Amino acid sequence: MRNLIILFLIFIIPTKALGLIEVDITRGNLNPLPIAVSPLSIDDESKKSFEKTLKKKDIGSEISKVIEKNLKTSGLFNPLDKNAFLQAPDIAHLKPRFEDWNLIKAQALITGKVKNVDDKLRVEFRLWDVLAGKEMMALAFTTVPNNWRRVGHIITDKVYERLTGEKGYFDTRIIYVAEEGPKTKRIKKLAIMDQDGANNKFLTLGNELVLTPRFNPSSQMVTYLSYFRNLPRVYLLDIETGIQEVVGDFPGMTFAPRFSPDGKKIIMSFAKDGNSDIYTMDLENRIVEKITNHPSIDTSPSYSPDGKFICFNSDRSGYQQIYVMKSDGSNVKRISFGNGLYGTPVWSPRGDLIAFTKLHKGKFYIGVMRTDGSGERLLTENFYQEAPSWSPNGRVLIFYRETKTDDKGEGFSAKLWSIDLTGYNERLVDTPTDASDPSWSSLLSN
Amino acid sequence: MKKLVIRNIDQGALMKLNKILKNTFLVLFACLVLSACATSKKSTGQMQGDVYTGTDTVEYLASGVPDRVFFATNESVLTTASRETLRKQAAWLRKNSDITIVLEGHADERGTREYNLALGERRANAAKDYLMTYGISSNRISVLSYGKERPVDSGSNPLAWSKNRRSVTVKAN
Numbered sequence: 007m008r009n010l011i012i013l014f015l016i017f018i019i020p021t022k023a024l025g026l027i028e029v030d031i032t033r034g035n036l037n038p039l040p041i042a043v044s045p046l047s048i049d050d051e052s053k054k055s056f057e058k059t060l061k062k063k064d065i066g067s068e069i070s071k072v073i074e075k076n077l078k079t080s081g082l083f084n085p086l087d088k089n090a091f092l093q094a095p096d097i098a099h100l101k102p103r104f105e106d107w108n109l110i111k112a113q114a115l116i117t118g119k120v121k122n123v124d125d126k127l128r129v130e131f132r133l134w135d136v137l138a139g140k141e142m143m144a145l146a147f148t149t150v151p152n153n154w155r156r157v158g159h160i161i162t163d164k165v166y167e168r169l170t171g172e173k174g175y176f177d178t179r180i181i182y183v184a185e186e187g188p189k190t191k192r193i194k195k196l197a198i199m200d201q202d203g204a205n206n207k208f209l210t211l212g213n214e215l216v217l218t219p220r221f222n223p224s225s226q227m228v229t230y231l232s233y234f235r236n237l238p239r240v241y242l243l244d245i246e247t248g249i250q251e252v253v254g255d256f257p258g259m260t261f262a263p264r265f266s267p268d269g270k271k272i273i274m275s276f277a278k279d280g281n282s283d284i285y286t287m288d289l290e291n292r293i294v295e296k297i298t299n300h301p302s303i304d305t306s307p308s309y310s311p312d313g314k315f316i317c318f319n320s321d322r323s324g325y326q327q328i329y330v331m332k333s334d335g336s337n338v339k340r341i342s343f344g345n346g347l348y349g350t351p352v353w354s355p356r357g358d359l360i361a362f363t364k365l366h367k368g369k370f371y372i373g374v375m376r377t378d379g380s381g382e383r384l385l386t387e388n389f390y391q392e393a394p395s396w397s398p399n400g401r402v403l404i405f406y407r408e409t410k411t412d413d414k415g416e417g418f419s420a421k422l423w424s425i426d427l428t429g430y431n432e433r434l435v436d437t438p439t440d441a442s443d444p445s446w447s448s449l450l451s452n
Numbered sequence: 453m454k455k456l457v458i459r460n461i462d463q464g465a466l467m468k469l470n471k472i473l474k475n476t477f478l479v480l481f482a483c484l485v486l487s488a489c490a491t492s493k494k495s496t497g498q499m500q501g502d503v504y505t506g507t508d509t510v511e512y513l514a515s516g517v518p519d520r521v522f523f524a525t526n527e528s529v530l531t532t533a534s535r536e537t538l539r540k541q542a543a544w545l546r547k548n549s550d551i552t553i554v555l556e557g558h559a560d561e562r563g564t565r566e567y568n569l570a571l572g573e574r575r576a577n578a579a580k581d582y583l584m585t586y587g588i589s590s591n592r593i594s595v596l597s598y599g600k601e602r603p604v605d606s607g608s609n610p611l612a613w614s615k616n617r618r619s620v621t622v623k624a625n
Contacts, residue, residue: 189606215601217565231569236596238569259573259597262566275570277597280528280577282570303570319567325526326567349564363564389608392564408561410608418606443565 027114027135027142029082029169032428038084039169040111042136043074045088046118046129047096055122059151066095066120069129072158073116073165075202076176080166081431086112099132104139112136116165127151131161133168143168155204160451175397176201179447180404181219181228181245182422184208185440189411189418196230198245201446203436209245218262218393219243220445223355224269228445229253231261240274242289254287254294262305267313273297275305284318284335297335308352308360309333310377317341317351317360317377328362330377341379350393353377356400359427363392363405372405374427385429398448401427404435406442503531504614509604513621517544520620521579525560525613528574530582538579541621542586552624555579557597558604560613565599572597579619594624 029039046066048056056065077083091098092106099117107115118131130146145164147157156177163174184197196209196216210216210232219230228243240253240260254260256276263274270289275282284297284307298304302322309316317330328342328351342348346366353360354374364371364384370391373384391407404424411418420442422435435444498506504522511519519541521534530538545551557576559568576595584590605612 190603192601217601238597258595259569261569275566277570277573280574280581282573303567303574305570306564306566319564321526321567326564349567365562365564368562390561411606411612413607413609415606418608 027137027169028171036430038082039113040086041077041083041114041116042086042091042107042110042112043070043077043088044091044093044095044098044115044117045070046120046131047094047099048120052120052122055125056120056127056151059125060154062154065127065151065154066118069120069154069158069161070116070118072155072202073162076159076162077165079202079433081426082166082170086110102134102136104134104136107134107136114142114165114169116161118161123148125151127154127157129157129161131164133165155200156450159201163449172401173399173449175399175402175446175449177450178398179221179450180422180435180444181209181221181447182406182437182444183216183219183442184437185420185442186212196228196243197437197439197441199437206438209243209248218443220264220395221447222265222269223267223398223448224265226447227265227269229263229265229272229274231263240272242272254285254292256285260285262307264308266309267311273307273309273316275307284316297333298331298338299335306350310353311355311357315353315377317353319349319351326365328360328375328379330360341375341377342382343379344382352394352396354396354400355398359400361394361396361403363394372403372425374403383429385425385427386423386432391423393443395445397446403427404444404446406444408442498611499614500531502610502614503533504611504617505533506615509615509618513541513623514544517541519622520618522614523575523617523619525562525617526571528571528578530578534579535582538582539586542583542588545583545588545592546586550625552592552594554622554624555593555595556602556620556622557595558602558616558618558620559600560616561600561603561608562613563600568599569597572599575617575619579621 046069048066062068074085077085090110093103099119113136115134115136121128126148128148132141133143135142159177162176166174178201181198184195185192187193193212194216195212196219199206215233217231219228226245232241238259240263241250242253243250253272259277260274263272271286273286276285281301282303282305284304287294300322302320304320307316307318316333319326320329326347326349327340328348329338329340331338346364348362348364350363351360359374360377361374364373369387371384372386372394375382388407389410391405394403394405402424407423409419420440422441422444424435425432503524513519517540518537521537555576557572559571580593603616605615
């Protein structure tokens with residue numbers, strides 16, 4: 007499936023504009039950049055043909071809506087109201103009248119054109135610096151029409167990268183656990199959706215309990231925990247083929263799985279006789295290695311992006327704390343020393359930070375610290391929240407939050423939320439049902 | 453069967469009451485029942501420290517043999533009461549040597565999911581070890597941790613959490 011949906015780049019118009027506009031990603035969303043997303047223009051003939059195949063009246067305008075929503079959600083941009091636009095989309099794409107866009111306070115402008123070429127969707131777009139009156143970037147893509155939303159995401163990624171200097175995270179997916187039913191008999195299914203909530207799809211039927219799905223960073227494979235036949239084991243699932251298999255042959259519960267950064271190993275916990283230790287299994291030669299050997303609970307392991315270190319949580323000090331060790335299990339060092347309990351450490355894809363869940367005085371926090379434990383920063387506080395997962399550019403965290411059940415037995419919910427590394431831009435991530443255990447994929451295209 | 457009969461009598465009596473007395477009386481009666489429930493929920497009599505000592509959720513494997521034991525927050529240590537329960541279970545298992553069991557370990561909702569899976573497993577194994585010291589063979593016992601996935605009380609309060617921190621002995625055959 008991945009090969010099918012890869013977009014092929016037809017041409018790239020090289021541009022040498024001076025990067026006059028810059029978005030500082032580190033300062034939060036205090037001054038989101040005003041940006042105008044002109045609806046992508048489309049000729050009547052293409053419009054009609056795509057209306058027939060995609061059931062969308064004006065696919066150009068739909069793609070621009072995808073871009074607009076992405077930019078807004080990022081918290082770094084403020085997409086302006088289309089009603090205020092003075093210039094027609096097709097003319098703006100050829101040569102914007104910068105005074106007009108300046109008048110509505112746009113600092114950047116996105117224009118584009120959609121065309122049906124041999125039943126394929128051809129989209130070109132340009133990014134303009136309104137104040138400097140210059141083109142900053144121009145790209146064109148051709149793909150199967152069904153990929154129109156992905157075109158919107160890829161354009162957002164390109165714009166984001168051009169304006170912030172860092173890779174985007176919009177052409178990505180989220181795998182998570184969809185939840186339904188009463189708290190005492192919760193039905194859980196694996197579900198997957200685009201990063202913006204579109205194309206939601208359930209991957210299991212809910213016959214057995216499933217937990218903690220995680221993406222392979224280098225493919226569309228997923229590892230998760232399933233209670234199939236009441237035997238809680240780590241499974242591997244190929245979301246293209248739907249084929250799944252048990253990971254290893256352990257005489258007890260395996261849980262808390264994650265892939266190594268190269269996608270070749272799975273790291274997980276194996277519980278036996280009341281003791282949980284960390285193991286890896288090589289997916290090619292099936293060799294199992296025991297990484298920790300301690301009578302305490304060792305779980306929630308996560309590799310550093312270079313694969314040289316592992317962070318995990320352990321209660322070997324008496325309470326749940328975060329530790330870092332070399333990937334062979336040597337040099338174990340505790341890194342969390344603040345007040346409270348620490349769990350679910352996840353290494354940032356940039357390598358410099360570890361995100362975690364903290365429990366202190368009855369409140370749960372999502373926070374980050376440097377890999378030596380210094381510089382702890384708590385991003386959000388709530389009744390219950392845990393399990394952060396990084397966006398592939400390491401700028402956003404997605405996690406789940408549960409609300410309290412009141413004395414009448416009502417009020418419980420589980421939802422996905424995201425927050426910027428800056429601590430700003432906290433957002434509910436819409437899902438059709440209650441949701442937990444989110445995992446963010448890598449960029450589908452680069 | 454006996455219980456059922458008694459309930460039927462109760463309901464019959466209520467119906468008669470309803471006929472004889474005015475609705476206001478019933479409302480009063482309902483209020484009394486409700487307030488009685490409310491006070492029993494709040495009473496500290498059901499917890500010692502933060503270990504549940506009540507019987508609301510307890511079921512019985514056989515007459516006088518409770519099916520579950522309870523734990524303190526983050527703990528897997530068996531209390532005196534838990535050990536007593538497990539000794540009763542061991543005696544019952546010795547008498548019924550064909551029975552095999554699953555020990556289901558659980559945690560409350562105030563912990564991270566993965567740690568709670570490990571904690572549930574640790575709690576069930578604490579029960580297993582104790583049964584084994586009382587002569588129950590390990591091949592009659594399997595262990596299954598549910599972490600925080602299967603609470604018995606859906607409440608978000610200390611009493612509900614105390615009922616959920618448990619190891620339940622379930623007949624497997």
